[in-house]
Amino acid sequence: EVQLVESGGGLVKPGGSLRLSCVVSGFTLSSYSMHWVRQAPGKGLEWVSSMSSSTSFIYYADSMKGRFTISRDNAKNSLYLQMNSLRAEDTGVYYCARGYSGYVTDAFDIWGQGTMVTVFS
Amino acid sequence: QSALTQPASVSGSPGQSITISCTGTTSDVGGYNYVSWYQRHPGKVPKLMIYEVRNRPSGVSNRFSGSKSGNTASLTISGLQAEDEADYYCSSSTSTNTLIFGGGTKVTVL
Numbered sequence: 001e002v003q004l005v006e007s008g009g010g011l012v013k014p015g016g017s018l019r020l021s022c023v024v025s026g027f028t029l030s031s032y033s034m035h036w037v038r039q040a041p042g043k044g045l046e047w048v049s050s051m052s053s054s055t056s057f058i059y060y061a062d063s064m065k066g067r068f069t070i071s072r073d074n075a076k077n078s079l080y081l082q083m084n085s086l087r088a089e090d091t092g093v094y095y096c097a098r099g100y101s102g103y104v105t106d107a108f109d110i111w112g113q114g115t116m117v118t119v120f121s
Numbered sequence: 122q123s124a125l126t127q128p129a130s131v132s133g134s135p136g137q138s139i140t141i142s143c144t145g146t147t148s149d150v151g152g153y154n155y156v157s158w159y160q161r162h163p164g165k166v167p168k169l170m171i172y173e174v175r176n177r178p179s180g181v182s183n184r185f186s187g188s189k190s191g192n193t194a195s196l197t198i199s200g201l202q203a204e205d206e207a208d209y210y211c212s213s214s215t216s217t218n219t220l221i222f223g224g225g226t227k228v229t230v231l
Contacts, residue, residue, distance in 0.1 A: 037222075044124065045159075045167065045210050047220040059218045100172055105214040107157035107172035114166070 002026035002110050004096050009115030016086050016119070022079040022096030022112055030074040033099030035108055036081050038117075040092040048094070049081065052104045059105065063089075086119045093117075125150065125211055125223035132229040133201045141226045143194040143211030149221055151192035155214035158187055158196045161225075162207045170209075171196060198228070206230045 008020040020036070036048040049060045049070040058070060069082040079096050093116050097108035126144040133139040143150065143158075150156055156174045159167035169178050171187035174194060184199045194213070198205055211223040 035220075044225040045212075045222040047212070047222060050220065057218075059220075061219060095166065100169060100178070103155055103214070105218065105220040106155045107169050107212070108159075108167075109169045109172075109178060111166040 002098075004098065004110055004112035006094065006096050006112045006115040009094065009117045011118045011120065012086055014087055014119055014121055017082070017084045018086065018117060020081040020083065020094055020096075020115055020117075022081075024077050024079065024096075024098070027098070029072065029077050029079070033102075033104050034070075034072060034079045035097045035099060036068075036070060036079075036094060037097055037108070037111075038090075038092045038094045039114075040089070043092070046092075047105075050099070050104050051079075053099075053102075057104050083117070086117075088119050088121075091117060091119050125213060125221055127209075127211060127223035127226045129224075130227045130229065132231055133198075134231045135201055135203065137201050138197060138199045139201060139228065141196045141198075141209055141211075141228070143196070143213075143223045145192050145194075145213055145221070147192060148216040149192075149213040150189065150194050152216060153214045154189070156187070156189060156194040157212045158185075158194075159210045159212070160205075160207045161210065167210065201230055203230050 093114040098110040100107040100109040158171040
């Protein structure tokens with residue numbers, strides 16, 4: 001069964017850091033682009049970051065650029081999101097998702113259940 | 122970059138057809154055929170319904186169809202069923218190598 005399981009969320013103060021992990025199973029991680037998407041409480045979906053299967057192409061939403069870093073360890077079947085300089089507006093559920101096609105910012109066909117990040121003072 | 126514009130809500134009776142619009146600009150919807158649609162039931166993760174404007178992933182009912190005209194993409198649900206009641210989100214690739222979602226549309230089956 002294809003599955004994505006996120007972890008690493010929690011409570012953090014503004015300016016703090018968190019590292020999210022997404023462990024995948026049921027498919028070969030190195031063959032797919034991978035992505036992070038978030039949803040703030042009561043809001044819609046917001047794209048965070050994408051990484052191509054080859055890791056050659058990495059993209060971030062403007063508000064996360066310079067603060068967030070996406071990475072992957074294919075040997076550990078894991079995707080990561082390092083989040084620094086966190087702000088209250090970064091609060092939300094963070095989902096990892098698998099890319100559906102070879103185009104990096106295309107569709108996402110498999111989603112994890114999400115991990116909650118709360119930034120508060 | 123602002124979210125793509127979707128109506129907040131759309132409703133229809135069982136058996137009817139409804140259409141959800143997703144309006145962007147020439148820098149996203151109008152310039153690329155990488156428009157996707159997701160269905161999301163409460164408490165569930167999003168499900169890919171349409172990719173690259175009009176393509177259905179395996180297993181998605183052919184009652185769901187996508188199209189695009191200019192800067193506006195559309196998702197049409199034909200033969201509306203109670204199980205179609207959910208939130209629907211569109212997304213599009215952009216000219217700056219990013220991806221943008223719509224604000225979401227709540228579909229109600231009357």
